[in-house]
Amino acid sequence: MTYDAAAWGALAFALSILLGIVTFFRWRSRGAAAGLRGAGFTLLPVAAWLTGVLELAFDVADSVGRWAVHVVFSPTVWLGVVVAGASAALFGAAALVRRREPRRGRDATGPAGPSPAVRARGKGPAAIGDDDLDDIEAILRKHGIS
Numbered sequence: 001m002t003y004d005a006a007a008w009g010a011l012a013f014a015l016s017i018l019l020g021i022v023t024f025f026r027w028r029s030r031g032a033a034a035g036l037r038g039a040g041f042t043l044l045p046v047a048a049w050l051t052g053v054l055e056l057a058f059d060v061a062d063s064v065g066r067w068a069v070h071v072v073f074s075p076t077v078w079l080g081v082v083v084a085g086a087s088a089a090l091f092g093a094a095a096l097v098r099r100r101e102p103r104r105g106r107d108a109t110g111p112a113g114p115s116p117a118v119r120a121r122g123k124g125p126a127a128i129g130d131d132d133l134d135d136i137e138a139i140l141r142k143h144g145i146s
Helices: 005-030 032-051 053-073 075-100 116-120 130-142
Strands: none
Touching: 005 032, 005 053, 032 053
């Protein structure tokens, strides 16, 4: 839908007049700061018209509205939503299965034997990170967190 410049100008000036009336009453009831802020808003519709943003905003709103109507009333779009949901469910199921499977191959042991995380779980003096864990546990105990 295309409107001529006069129609957009009339809309911009009508909005500015309406905002000007609101600004006048806000100025009288709330003071100069509210009035000046309202005057700034009063000028925005004319500025939007002069820069072409008013028509752009209308075109964007019109396109979004058409798209929303198309989404609501199109069985093809709903089929696409169902397929996207199935895809998301499969990704979630894959993540659950991966979390429950034991690690195999080079991921678990690495090229030179068990990884540091596997070694750290062991008992005894060779365990990595025990000093740090002891310090952290002591701090937590000190603050009553166990």
